[in-house]
Amino acid sequence: MSPPEGLWAAMDDYRISDNMNDLLLALSRGPVADPPWREFLRLLGGALGADFVTLILRAPRPGDAGLVINSVVLSPSVFDAYNSDFFALDPFVNLPTGEVFTVEEFMAAEDYYSSDYYRQYVAPTGIRHLMGADLGDSQGNSARLRFARLAEHGNFCQAERDLCRTLLPHIQQTLRLQARIARVESERSLFAAAMDRMAMAAFILDRNARIRHSNRAAERLLAERPWLSVDDGQLRLSHRPDQRAFRECLDDVMSAHLRGEPSFIKALRLEGEQAPGVGMLLRPLPLVDAPDGSRNPSVAIFVSDPYQPREAPADLLMTLFGFTRAEANLSLLLANGATLDEACEQLHISRNTGKSHLSAVFSKTGVARQTRLVQLILRSVAQIGD
Secondary structure (H helix, E strand, O other): OOOOOHHHHHHOOOOHHHHHHHHHHHHHHHHOOOOOHHHHHHHHHHHHOOOOEEEEEEEOOOOOOOOOOOEEOOOOHHHHHHHHHHHOOOOOOOOOOOOOOEEEHOOOHHHHHOHHHHHHHHHHHEEEEEEEEEEEEOOOOEEEEEEEHHHHHOOOHHHHHHHHHHHHHHHHHHHHHHHHHHHHHHHHHHHHHHHOOOEEEEEEEEOOOOOEEOOHHHHHHHHHHEEEEEEOEEEEEEOHHHEEEEEEHHHHHHHHHOOOOOOOEEEEEEOOOOOOEEEEEEEEEOOOOOOOOOOOOOOOEEEEOOOOOOOHHHHHHHHHOOHHHHHHHHHHHHHHOHHHHHHHHHOOOOOHHHHHHHHHHHHHHHOOOOOHHHHHHOOOHHHHOO
């Protein structure tokens, strides 16, 4: 059966060259490539006939070298010179968003070529011709693209500027996705760090019950507690009855994940001699709006180890409660289960001095019992301080 008339002609409208296919694939990989963006910038430079391509994701400023990525680094000294000093002299900035300009189109050529920036920084590298584009959107995702050619290669032509302009929306969209991923990762790191400070171990498992992520508290737990281990990527409890109960809970929670019931929760109290009083909470993660896969996050497991010391910077306790440093150090030891005598021994102070510090702590916090003091400290924001 022959194809409908005009089908091949219509398909030609969507056909792209192998070079453009490679360029677009490199763009989609840009944020997660190793190193990020380098391959795309190299291919983009080849498409536009540029000797050097620079992507500025965060512009340098005093005290901040910014985030500047080059397709080719002329030399570390040239790279560092721009990020530390010459960025402040660069006149080829603040271009109208989404447009492509050569230097001569953006400003008077004589002003640029007589500038200290060109004479002191650009000219010694052999670069003569520049083309640039600034990107930005309503969400605040901005970046700069700069293309450079050596003097002997001539200036950028209209066709090259048009191709660059065609690619800008695709680059902007990839930058938007990168920013979104970075924000999610930043938030995840923040909450993971807060759980670390509270000595709460967290494991994220995939659909095969294999560990895909664990926080630092979880890693410490695995390193220091013989009752918990990893076997073929899966958590395992040394006490057999605990392991059977854990697997039953995990199977139930995994089934809830597949049913799309993220509010389903299972709790488990360990009974083994090596882990008395340890609690585990298992809950399914929501089904992600992404291609189905066995490695997608499926179950979160939280482990509270009562024997893991809680951390809180003494400086924060001093700020929050008006403690002296000696009072803050004593309070931290008491919050981690030490008796007054044990705390005094660790701090190398007499019991009378310890009682004096504790009396001052009670006065400043408004509590009258050591148990209430412990609760106050463990529930304060000091625990999530760095």
